[in-house]
Amino acid sequence: MATATLSPTLPDLQPDAPLAPLTTIRVGGSADWLCRAASFRDVVGALAWAREAGVPVAVVGRGSNLLVSDAGFRGLVLRLVGRLTTISVRGTDVWCGGGASLPRAVQRAAANGLEGLEWGASIPGTVGGAVAMNAGAHAGELAHDLRWAVICGPDGRRRVGVDDLALGYRRSSVAPGEVVAAAGFALRRGDPEVIAARLADFRARRRATQPQGVRTFGSVFTNPPGDSAGRLLEAAGCKGLARGGARFSPVHANFIEASPGCRAADVLALMSEGLRRVAGAGGPVLTPEVRYLDPVRGVIHAPVEAP
Numbered sequence: 001m002a003t004a005t006l007s008p009t010l011p012d013l014q015p016d017a018p019l020a021p022l023t024t025i026r027v028g029g030s031a032d033w034l035c036r037a038a039s040f041r042d043v044v045g046a047l048a049w050a051r052e053a054g055v056p057v058a059v060v061g062r063g064s065n066l067l068v069s070d071a072g073f074r075g076l077v078l079r080l081v082g083r084l085t086t087i088s089v090r091g092t093d094v095w096c097g098g099g100a101s102l103p104r105a106v107q108r109a110a111a112n113g114l115e116g117l118e119w120g121a122s123i124p125g126t127v128g129g130a131v132a133m134n135a136g137a138h139a140g141e142l143a144h145d146l147r148w149a150v151i152c153g154p155d156g157r158r159r160v161g162v163d164d165l166a167l168g169y170r171r172s173s174v175a176p177g178e179v180v181a182a183a184g185f186a187l188r189r190g191d192p193e194v195i196a197a198r199l200a201d202f203r204a205r206r207r208a209t210q211p212q213g214v215r216t217f218g219s220v221f222t223n224p225p226g227d228s229a230g231r232l233l234e235a236a237g238c239k240g241l242a243r244g245g246a247r248f249s250p251v252h253a254n255f256i257e258a259s260p261g262c263r264a265a266d267v268l269a270l271m272s273e274g275l276r277r278v279a280g281a282g283g284p285v286l287t288p289e290v291r292y293l294d295p296v297r298g299v300i301h302a303p304v305e306a307p
C-alpha cells in the first residue's frame, strides 16, 4: 500500500479494497484506497487530496466495461454513492447523479412517459460511465439526448454542455481522473405503450443474441467502420476459444466470459489472440472497447497487441 498520509476530511475511505466485486466480470486485484463520494464536495475533496498526496486516481462506475489488473491499483478508486446515484424527473428533463444506474434512469423516464433513452435499457452501467464512454445501442446513443454534465476535478466543478464533451463512438473528452458527477437529459413526451413495446423489443433482442447470466464486460472490441467485431472474430474462429479462465462467448464472439479463477492476464491473452486471428485472416486490427485499470497508469485502453 502507498504511504501518503490519509486526510481525516476524506469521506468514507477504505484501504486495501478488493475491486473484482465492483466489476461485472469480477476479475482483478485490490486498490490501495477506495473512496465513496456522496456529494460534489466529497468528489472534489477526494480529487484534491489525491493530487496533494501524489496518488493516482481512477473512477469506477458499475465496472461494466472495465478489466482490473491482477495486481490491482496503487492509488485511489473513486465511486459515487448516495445522492450522486439518484434520478429526478421534472417535466421532460431528467437529472441523474453520475453514479445512477443507466437502466434505472431508462425505467424512470419510461414510467414518466418520456422517450429517448430506451437504447440504454440493457446496458448495466452508471450514467457517469455512459457519459465517459458515450454508451449506445440499437442505433441510439447517449449523445442524442444529453444536454449537460457536471464534471469534477481537483480544483472544483464545472457544468459543461454536450458539445463540450466531444462525444464520439465510445469516447468523450472526459479525462482520466475527472469525474462526471451529474448529467441532465432533455427527453420527449411519447406514447407509454409504444415506449414499453420498444423496451420489450430491445430486451428480447439482447436475450436472443448475447450471453446471459455470465460474467462479461460487454463488447470487447469496437466495431471497425462498416463491419462488426463480432462477425470478424467469429469468422476468424474465435467463438468458444479459451485462454485460462476466459473464453470468447459461444453465443456472441465479441463478448468474453470469465469462469471462476479467471485472471486479467487470461483475458488480455485471449484478446491478443483474437486480434492476431482477425488480422491473420486479412481483417483490420481491432481496437479494444474495454478499459483496463493498470496498477500504476490508472485507466487506459486495454493493452493488447497481436503477438
Ligand SMILES: Cc1cc2nc3c(=O)[nH]c(=O)nc-3n(C[C@H](O)[C@H](O)[C@H](O)COP(=O)(O)OP(=O)(O)OC[C@H]3O[C@@H](n4cnc5c(N)ncnc54)[C@H](O)[C@@H]3O)c2cc1C
Pocket (backbone or CB within 6 Å): 024, 058, 059, 060, 061, 062, 063, 064, 065, 066, 080, 098, 099, 122, 123, 124, 125, 126, 127, 128, 129, 130, 131, 132, 133, 134, 135, 136, 137, 174, 178, 179, 180, 181, 216, 217, 218, 219, 291, 299
Ligand atoms: C452485458 C453487457 C452489455 C453491454 N452492452 C453495451 C452496449 O450495448 N452499449 C455500450 O455502449 N456499452 C455496453 N456495455 C458496456 C458498459 O455497460 C458501458 O460502457 C457503460 O457505459 C459503462 O459504465 P460503467 O459505469 O460500468 O463504467 P465503468 O466500466 O466503471 O468504467 C468505464 C470507463 O468510464 C469511466 N467512468 C466510469 N464512471 C465515471 C464517472 N462517473 N466519471 C468519469 N468517468 C467515469 C471509467 O474510469 C472507465 O474509463 C455492456 C456491458 C455489459 C456487461
